[in-house]
Amino acid sequence: MVSLPEELETREAAARRRVEELQTEAAELAVRLEEARADLSRLEITRETVAQVLAELSAAEAAPEVPAKDAPEAEGASVPHGVGVMAVPPWREGLVxxxxxxxxxxxxxxxxxxxxxxxxxxxxxxxxxxxxxxxxxxxxxxxxxxxxxxxxxxxxxxxxxxxxxxxxxxxxxxx
Missing domain, CATH: 1.10.10.10 (Winged helix-like DNA-binding domain superfamily/Winged helix DNA-binding domain)
Known part of the structure; x- marks a missing residue:
């Protein structure tokens, strides 16, 4: 017959192995989660960039040409990356x-x-x-x-x- 202390030690060792296995699984899942978040971030940035480019192309088609002397300075002007991009531009004359x-x-x-x-x-x-x-x-x-x-x-x-x-x-x- 197995003594009570020996049985408890056996169960404790089994529980410790299970905890270690679960910690390993959790670490692997954390890595997979970070990879999935990185993929999602890249896709969001791509979608925002495409929407921004389309909006800029749409605006460029509808905007009259500005003579070079009246054009705003390109230096110092920054276009926010994906912030406030409007995928559906407001309708205006000539826009299709x-x-x-x-x-x-x-x-x-x-x-x-x-x-x-x-x-x-x-x-x-x-x-x-x-x-x-x-x-x-x-x-x-x-x-x-x-x-x-x-x-x-x-x-x-x-x-x-x-x-x-x-x-x-x-x-x-x-x-």
Whole structure:
């Protein structure tokens, strides 16, 4: 028969081995977590940079050329990296839907082609998404953003049409 102190020592050694195994697993998971965070950070920076470049290209297309003597000094001027970048620029004369991110452009084109006002739940399947509550609400948020930026109008609550800009509605799909 095994004595009680020997049994306790055996159980203590087994528990100590288990603790060491779990500490090793935790350390490995911590390394994997840091790698995943680094990947996420790189992707966020890439997305922000692309949005910034697209916004700058959009602004450059719409802005009149400034003579060199009137141009602001490049030295000392810094563009914040990804801070305040607007993926959906405000609508202005001469701006076309191609400057919008893909999903926003698709939404504007679908609304432009519709014979009347559309609801978010009608747009979701037309942009290739499953008609779930989450997708409908996400699309509704995009529609509201397009209204805020002047691309669309919300004639009645939840009913969206192409914004009227002095007869310029036929330019949505033009280049």
């Amino acid at each position: 839907a191609q400057v919008l991110p893909d999903v926003y452009r698709d939404i504007v084109e679908i609304v432009a082609d519709a014979p009347g006002p559309l609801q978010a739940k009608q747009i979701v399947p037309r942009i290739g998404l499953e008609a779930t509550t989450a997708k409908i609400e996400g699309t509704r948020g995009k529609l509201k953003r397009l209204v805020e930026r002047g691309w669309l109008d919300e004639d009645a609550p939840g009913r969206f049409t192409l914004a009227r800009h002095g007869g310029d509605t036929d330019r949505v799909n033009s280049r």
